[in-house]
Amino acid sequence: MAPEPPLLSMSGITKSFPGVRALDGVDLDVQAGEVHCLLGQNGAGKSTLIKVLAGAHQPDTGTISWRGEDVTLRSPIAAMRLGIATIYQELDLVEHLSVAENVHLGHEPTSAGFVVRGRAAKASTAQLLKRLGHPEVDPGRLVGDLSAAQQQIVSMARALSHDVRLIVMDEPSAALDPDEVDNLFRIVADLTAEGVAVVYISHRLEEIRRIGDRVTVLKDGRAVAGGLPAESTPTSEVVALMTGRNVAYVFPERPAGPPAAEPVLSVKGLARQGEFEPLDLEVRPGEIVGLAGLVGSGRSEILETVYGARKPSAGQVLVDGRPLRPGSVRAAVRAGLGLAPEERKAQALLMLESVTRNVSVSAMSRFSRGGWMDQGAELSAARAATRELSLRPDNPSVPVRTLSGGNQQKAVLARWLLRGCRVLLLDEPTRGVDVGARAELYAVIRRLADEGLAVLLVSSEVPEVLGLADRVLVLREGSVVHEAPARELDEHRVLDLVMEGSPAS
Amino acid sequence: MTQHVSPPRDGTGKAAPVDGPPPAWRTLTARADVRTLSLLGVLAVLVLIGGITQPDAFLDTRNLQLVLTQASVIGVVTVGVTFVIMSGGIDLSVGAIVALSSVWATTVATQEYGFLGILFTAVVVGVGCGLVNGVLIAYGAMVPFIATLAMLASARGLALQITDGQTQVVTVSSVLDLGERDSYVLGIPPLVLVFAAVTVIGWLVLNRTTFGRRTVAVGGNPEAARLAGIDVRRQRLYLYLLSGLCCGIAAFLLIVLAGSGQNTNGNLYELDAIAAAIIGGTLLSGGRGTIVGSVLGVLIFTTITNIFALNNLQSDVQQIAKGAIIVAAVLVQRRTASTH
Numbered sequence: 001m002a003p004e005p006p007l008l009s010m011s012g013i014t015k016s017f018p019g020v021r022a023l024d025g026v027d028l029d030v031q032a033g034e035v036h037c038l039l040g041q042n043g044a045g046k047s048t049l050i051k052v053l054a055g056a057h058q059p060d061t062g063t064i065s066w067r068g069e070d071v072t073l074r075s076p077i078a079a080m081r082l083g084i085a086t087i088y089q090e091l092d093l094v095e096h097l098s099v100a101e102n103v104h105l106g107h108e109p110t111s112a113g114f115v116v117r118g119r120a121a122k123a124s125t126a127q128l129l130k131r132l133g134h135p136e137v138d139p140g141r142l143v144g145d146l147s148a149a150q151q152q153i154v155s156m157a158r159a160l161s162h163d164v165r166l167i168v169m170d171e172p173s174a175a176l177d178p179d180e181v182d183n184l185f186r187i188v189a190d191l192t193a194e195g196v197a198v199v200y201i202s203h204r205l206e207e208i209r210r211i212g213d214r215v216t217v218l219k220d221g222r223a224v225a226g227g228l229p230a231e232s233t234p235t236s237e238v239v240a241l242m243t244g245r246n247v248a249y250v251f252p253e254r255p256a257g258p259p260a261a262e263p264v265l266s267v268k269g270l271a272r273q274g275e276f277e278p279l280d281l282e283v284r285p286g287e288i289v290g291l292a293g294l295v296g297s298g299r300s301e302i303l304e305t306v307y308g309a310r311k312p313s314a315g316q317v318l319v320d321g322r323p324l325r326p327g328s329v330r331a332a333v334r335a336g337l338g339l340a341p342e343e344r345k346a347q348a349l350l351m352l353e354s355v356t357r358n359v360s361v362s363a364m365s366r367f368s369r370g371g372w373m374d375q376g377a378e379l380s381a382a383r384a385a386t387r388e389l390s391l392r393p394d395n396p397s398v399p400v401r402t403l404s405g406g407n408q409q410k411a412v413l414a415r416w417l418l419r420g421c422r423v424l425l426l427d428e429p430t431r432g433v434d435v436g437a438r439a440e441l442y443a444v445i446r447r448l449a450d451e452g453l454a455v456l457l458v459s460s461e462v463p464e465v466l467g468l469a470d471r472v473l474v475l476r477e478g479s480v481v482h483e484a485p486a487r488e489l490d491e492h493r494v495l496d497l498v499m500e501g502s503p504a505s
Numbered sequence: 506m507t508q509h510v511s512p513p514r515d516g517t518g519k520a521a522p523v524d525g526p527p528p529a530w531r532t533l534t535a536r537a538d539v540r541t542l543s544l545l546g547v548l549a550v551l552v553l554i555g556g557i558t559q560p561d562a563f564l565d566t567r568n569l570q571l572v573l574t575q576a577s578v579i580g581v582v583t584v585g586v587t588f589v590i591m592s593g594g595i596d597l598s599v600g601a602i603v604a605l606s607s608v609w610a611t612t613v614a615t616q617e618y619g620f621l622g623i624l625f626t627a628v629v630v631g632v633g634c635g636l637v638n639g640v641l642i643a644y645g646a647m648v649p650f651i652a653t654l655a656m657l658a659s660a661r662g663l664a665l666q667i668t669d670g671q672t673q674v675v676t677v678s679s680v681l682d683l684g685e686r687d688s689y690v691l692g693i694p695p696l697v698l699v700f701a702a703v704t705v706i707g708w709l710v711l712n713r714t715t716f717g718r719r720t721v722a723v724g725g726n727p728e729a730a731r732l733a734g735i736d737v738r739r740q741r742l743y744l745y746l747l748s749g750l751c752c753g754i755a756a757f758l759l760i761v762l763a764g765s766g767q768n769t770n771g772n773l774y775e776l777d778a779i780a781a782a783i784i785g786g787t788l789l790s791g792g793r794g795t796i797v798g799s800v801l802g803v804l805i806f807t808t809i810t811n812i813f814a815l816n817n818l819q820s821d822v823q824q825i826a827k828g829a830i831i832v833a834a835v836l837v838q839r840r841t842a843s844t845h
Contacts, residue, residue, distance in 0.1 A: 309732060333734030347732055350725040352792050361722055362733045364715045371714045415733065 005068035007032040007197050008053075008084075008166060013062035015048050022048040023059070024221040030166060035188060035198045037208045037230055040218035040242060044434075046201055049218065050168045053199070054086040055079035085159035086168040093151055093158075095144030100125040102143050103158045128157040131190075133183045148175040156187065167191065168199040173207060174431075178495075185211050205235055217241040242436070250439045251467035252446035254487075259286040262320075264454045265337075265423045267306060270315035275301040276478035278315060283423065283454040288445065290457045290469030290486065293498050298478040299458040300342055303425050306456070307339045308332040319423065333362060338416030340409065342427040342458075348412045349400050356382040356396040358411050363419040385414040389444050406430075406437030413444065423454045430464060442468055462491045474498060540786045543837065544801040551805060555812045562815050570694055576807040577700035578603075578758045579777050580800060584707040585751025586778040587799040589744050591711075592724040593791025594649040596748045598638060598656035599778055603771030605660040606630040606756030611673040611766030620679040623760060628753035634660055635749020639742035657775070664768035673766040683761045696758050703754065708796040720744060724791025780827065781806055784834035805830070 008030040015023040023045045030036045040046050051057040053064075055073035064071055066082055073079045079086075093102050100121045101108075109120045125139040134153045137146065143154055152172060159167055169188075173181045188198055188211055202208060208215060212230030216223055217238065224241050263282035271278040276298035283289045293299050304310045306317050311327030318324070325331040341347035350358050359382040360367060367378040382396045391403075391410040400411055409429060416424055429445065430438045445468060449455050459465045465472055466486050474482040474489075474497045482497050555563035562568060582599050589596045609615065610627040618625075634656060641652040675681060682688055683695050690698060711717035719740045722730040731737045752771075759770055783789060784805065785798025806827060813823045 307732070329731055330734055330736060339732055341732060346726070346728060348729050350722055350729060350792070352725050353721065357718065357721075361718070361730070361735070364718055368715045371716055373713055373715060373718065375713070419734075 005065070006030060007067060009065045010049075010053070011063055011065075013049065013052060013059045013064070015052060015057060015059050022221055023052070025062070026218065026221070026223045027226055028216055028223065029227065030197045030199060032165065032197050033192045033195045034213040035192055035200050035211050035230075037212040037215045038199060038201045038218065039205075039208065039215055039238060044218040044242070045221040046218055047170070048221075050086060050170060050199065050201065053079070053084060053168060055084075080162055083163055083165035084168070085162055085164045085166070087152070087155050087159055087170065087172060089170040089172075089174060093143045093154060096142065098140050098142055099129075099137060099146070099154050099157075100139035102154055103128065103139075103161050105158065107161070124161070125157060128160055129153065131160070132156055132187055149177065149180045152176070164196060166197045166199065168201075170201045172200075173202060173204065181207070205238060242434070250442075252443045254446075254470055255286065255450065259284045261285045264320060265306075265456065266318040266321070268316045268318065270302070270305060270312050270317060272301060272305055272310060273313040275310075276305075276475075277480075279480060281456075281473060281480075283456050285422070285452045285454050286449055287471065288449050288455040288457055288469045290459065290465035290472045291475055292459070292462055292465040292472055292494050293475030297475040297498065299460075299475060300427050302475075303339065303427050303456065303458050304341075306332075307337055307425055309339070333419070333421075336420070336422035337425060338362070338419060338421035338423070339425045340412045340416070340427060340429055342431060344405070344408055344412060344432070348415075349408060351399075351401045353400060354397050355386060355391070355400050355403070355411050358400045359385055359396065359414045359418055362415050366418075381418055382414070385418045386410065388417065389414055390440070404434070404437065405432040406434065406441055409433060409441060410444065413448070417448070421453070423456065424448065426455060426457045428459055429457065430459070430461070462494045466491060466494065541795070541797055541801070544785065544798060544805065548801060548805055548808065551808045551812065555808065555815070558812065559815045563812065566692065568811070568815075570689075570692070570697075572807055572811045573697045573700075574694050574762060575810070576803050577694075577696040578755050578762060579774055579781070579807070580700045580803040581703045581751050581755040581758065582771075582774050583778040583781045583799050583803050584703050584796060585748035586775075587707070587782045587785070587787055587794055587796060588711070588720055589649075589748045590724075590779070590782050590787050590789060591791055591794040592720045592741065592744050593727065594642065594724075594741065594744065595779070595789075596638065596653045596745065597650065597775045598634065598653040598660060599748060599752050600771035600774030601657040601660035601664070602631055602634045602749060602752035603756045603759060603774055604664040604768055605634065605667075606753050607759050607766040607770045608664045608668045608673060608768055609766075610756065611675055611760055612667065613673075616675065616677055619677055623675075623677060623680055624757050627757040627760065628750065631749045631751070631753020631756060632746055633749070634752070635746040636742075638749065639745030642745060643738040643741035661768070664770075668766070668768045670768065675760060675764050675766070680761055681764055684764065696761060699754065699758060703751065704796060704800050711796055716740075716743070721792060724788075724793075726792070777803075777806060780831050784831060 006029045008028070010026065010028040013023050013026045013028075014021070026045065026049055028036075028049070038046050038049070048057060052059050053073070055076045055078050058074070064073060071082065073082075073084075094105065097105070100118070103125045104121045109117045109124070111117055122139040126135070129135060129137050129139065132153050134150065137150055137153065143151060146154065152175065172184055176184060188200070191198060200208070200212060208230055215225075215228045215230045215233065215238065217225040217228070219242060228238075261284050263284045265283040267279060267281045269278040269280065279302060281289065291299050291302065301310065305312050308317075308324065308327055308329045308331060316323045317326070317332070319335040319337065322335070324335055345351060350361065356379055360378050364373065367374045367381065379396065386396050387394065389410040391407050391414065400408060403411065413424070426445065430441055433441060445455060445457075457465065457469055466489055469486045472484060472486045472489055472494070473480050474494055476498050582603065586596055586599055606627040609630045610623045615622050615626050638653055638656050641647045642649050645652070688695055711720065719730070719735050722733070722735055723737050723740050727737055756770070760766055763770070781802030782794065782799045783802070785795065785800070785802035787794030787799060809826060809830070810823055813820075813826070
């Protein structure tokens with residue numbers, strides 16, 4: 001134990017929202033210069049805790065002490081003044097302002113108190129970006145024109161433009177390529193070498209092992225373990241703490257042979273200028289086809305183009321041999337396609353509505369006559385569909401926003417189940433879904449395939465594609481570089497392919 | 506090094522109803538009720554104030570009939586506007602459409618076709634304006650604020666051109682008769698019955714039809730609605746048609762009420778309708794709102810106007826009070842709805 005007080009010490013923090021106790025007496029100690037990892041399933045209270053730390057939420061009870069003194073973090077500005085910066089998962093940048101303007105937002109260098117010294121801002125921004133390993137980003141560019149990874153760097157530059165002593169990073173690696181993740185870790189190492197503390201949130205255990213010093217595990221709003229050594233705590237113990245049970249990362253068993261049926265979905269020469277090259281693929285009923293590739297390889301774009309949400313520049317999508325009208329979601333849905341998009345909250349869910357209404361939204365005509373809804377039939381159909389996927393809680397009248405990530409995904413799947421869809425397009429189906437719930441989701445997807453659905457799956461997590469899909473197409477920069485049955489591939493080989501693009505040997 | 510391990514709980518996720526606090530859906534419905542109840546409470550307080558300050562004049566049957574009649578015109582407009590706002594749009598042109606419909610339906614040429622001619626013209630002109638709004642917004646990708654602002658200017662201009670600034674007196678007796686006491690049904694003016702019918706139909710459409718569901722979906726999350734297979738553009742078109750239809754009906758009610766058509770009719774209706782919807786709990790960003798709330802908002806505003814008039818307070822004071830009420834209502838709602 002260090003003799004001096006920890007940089008930050010939170011104790012007995014509680015925070016309730018109507019109907020939910022988000023934090024229930026959480027303790028957290030952070031020492032200067034350490035990487036303190038925060039682990040927990042979705043809904044465990046991580047986000048609430050860091051919002052309390054950022055001054056965005058006020059705790060109901062509990063104390064926060066900073067360098068040995070009790071403090072109240074009345075507002076994000078108060079937290080910022082102490083030297084606490086937060087980089088949220090959903091980046092809070094102003095797209096229509098330049099990089100330099102974003103970095104200095106709220107504390108622009110000025111002359112005479114109000115004239116913004118644009119050149120000074122640009123110069124200091126350029127310096128920060130260089131320190132962060134991204135000297136190629138022009139401080140004068142609009143943030144909206146940058147890639148996700150670059151935006152994250154800008155967000156980090158903004159944090160560092162203040163005099164920070166503690167940086168909170170909420171799943172910073174979620175949107176990054178392996179190269180970028182290495183850069184991120186280098187930045188974290190530099191920061192801690194300077195005595196800055198980092199609170200690091202991630203779902204990825206291997207990252208925590210690589211850079212973490214200590215781990216605090218949250219579950220159901222409580223810290224079930226605080227200050228575990230990051231390197232030596234066995235994975236099984238961490239998973240057990242997070243889930244309250246021992247969970248293996250299990251994938252369901254595949255059917256014996258390839259399905260014999262004719263392909264229900266065929267894609268022929270489909271392309272979109274500047275996004276992906278002409279692509280051919282077929283999916284048969286009962287089959288799961290996976291697309292593996294890095295961020296920027298065109299995975300999501302392909303899926304959305306197949307679905308008609310983007311208009312192709314060439315090629316065709318056929319269902320049962322009949323071409324779909326290009327660029328029409330409605331035509332795709334009518335033909336039996338269903339999409340579970342990557343950004344569930346932004347692209348799939350009606351967050352103010354109940355589970356029932358979210359599930360029935362694509363199949364309303366089934367419960368209506370002359371536009372008149374039969375709400376009883378709707379509710380019982382929604383209940384049947386959500387039960388079939390064991391959605392929790394088992395009450396389709398609850399607002400969908402109260403569900404965990406995995407259950408929200410099940411609500412999206414239930415929507416297409418209810419619609420009677422025949423081809424399911426899954427974009428990052430387990431993103432934001434906690435470890436414990438993943439295996440269940442995998443089992444659900446496989447069961448749907450066994451019942452005759454054709455599934456096209458996209459994921460940035462190679463083990464997920466390899467474990468779940470029957471057949472895998474490996475993408476690199478918008479082209480398919482390899483296609484093989486999943487059982488003939490391993491993670492190492494796929495990573496080689498997506499990074500090198502070397503042909504099969 | 507501190508380390509404490511607490512017994513694991515069941516892993517059903519954060520929404521699992523814990524002991525003690527009620528499940529979230531219950532607080533949600535409770536909150537909607539609280540909102541309606543608080544609006545009813547405000548209305549009751551206003552009636553009380555009216556009854557105390559002007560015991561004879563305010564509670565007089567004729568006065569109450571007048572209040573409800575006045576509420577009917579703006580009320581019908583507000584029902585249409587509520588749908589538009591719930592879909593994430595806005596309609597600034599409703600007052601101007603009411604003006605244009607009312608003057609077009611009362612030209613000498615139209616009046617020759619009698620009762621049905623006037624009704625038909627008012628409705629068709631309203632729907633026509635809504636069609637222009639809807640096409641520009643849904644298929645021309647224009648921002649609703651701008652498209653309906655343009656309609657506001659053009660429709661007012663056209664109304665002035667048609668009337669040349671003159672009041673067009675209605676001579677069709679069957680229209681005028683509707684406003685007479687003889688045609689009251691059980692003491693209720695026909696205009697109020699129309700308002701009641703529009704309210705009930707509006708409630709049913711919003712809560713019991715696919716049209717209402719689509720409106721809420723488009724307003725709550727247009728991208729999700731599109732990816733769920735909803736024709737978002739067509740829905741938007743329909744919503745502005747609906748708003749135009751309501752304006753046409755309101756214009757007819759106004760013709761009955763005033764016995765004339767004027768290009769200054771419906772002045773600032775857009776602001777009154779939007780304000781009523783907002784104090785009724787409609788989210789300006791779309792996705793949430795109720796017909797009952799909007800109608801209560803209209804009744805509150807009309808009652809205030811009446812009480813002020815009875816107490817000989819000038820309209821400038823009324824305007825200030827309205828502004829204060831809007832701010833207060835939004836602040837109160839923010840408090841009751843502060844879950845995030």
